[in-house]
Amino acid sequence: MIQDIFPHKLDNHYYPARKADASSIVIAFKDQDVLVKGDLFPRVEDLPDVNSEDLIYLFSLDDENNYFFLDAKSADLKIPQGYEFVNVRTFRRSGTAKKYRVFLAYTALQLANWYRGNKYCGWCGRETFRDDKERALRCECGNVIYPRIVPAVIVGVTNGDKILVTQYRTGFAHYALIAGFTEIGETLEETVAREVMEEAGLKVKNIRYYKSQPWGIVDDILVGFYCDVDGDDTITMDAGELKTAEWRSREDVILQPDDYSLTNEMMKMFKEGKA
Secondary structure (H helix, E strand, O other), rough: OOOOOOOOOEOOOOOOOOOOOOOOOOEEEOOOOEEEEEEEEHHHHHOOOHHHHHEEEEEEEEEEEEEEEEOOOOOOOOEEEHHHEEEHHHHHOOOOOOOHHHHHHHHHHHHHHHHHOOOOOOOOOOEOEEOOOOEEOOOOOOOOOOOOOEEEEEEEEEEEEEEEEEEEOOOOOOOEEOOOOOOOOOHHHHHHHHHHHHHHOOOEEEEEEEEEEEEHHHHHHEEEEEEOOOOOOOOOOOOOOEEEEEEEEHHOOOOOOOOOHHHHHHHHHHHHOOO
């Protein structure tokens, strides 16, 4: 999956005292576009016109490379030779970007969106400031804002030696599994049952946890579950959201083109008889 970047290791602990030097790496965003040369991010020395005060510490990699966020939309940025802004989804699907760099871009984007979206306090409207001890934004009124993490489920519904696969009506074209966001006051298991009923009209039982995955491009923490169809296996598809919902035997499961997603891993596990 996208976070499986061994032998690299991400240290996402917040070190507010860390300052950028010439060798620090900058992940610069303009809306949803990231500044890269191939799959390389620029270093501070490549951006001589950038004010160090505009750089926000993000995380480190392998205890030696420090990464900083730059909001290129508000900074005075001269694009260095060879670099360009590329949409993060295009960056992911390029086929040439190393997995750990895609993961860093997605994780950085989640933090970038949080910083950009909370410049002002939602309670009183004052400008927020960064906390000096933890990853938080504070306001003089006392409001404290932490990074947003949105729980969502991925569901592999099994029916003997078959699994329920879907295709979205718009957007992502490849086969996937039932998925959806957790509502307020709802357990993850209740989300599983509700989403399967809403999208496929099926009751489920034996809900069991598989694995989780951070998915920074939409602020998610994805939680994977397998479950069994309970009773009638006739699919009633939500045609407003899906264009395909069908039972597929193990040998007929078509995997996604890369190994980044929890959805693809869960389909692969079932296809290989491991789930």
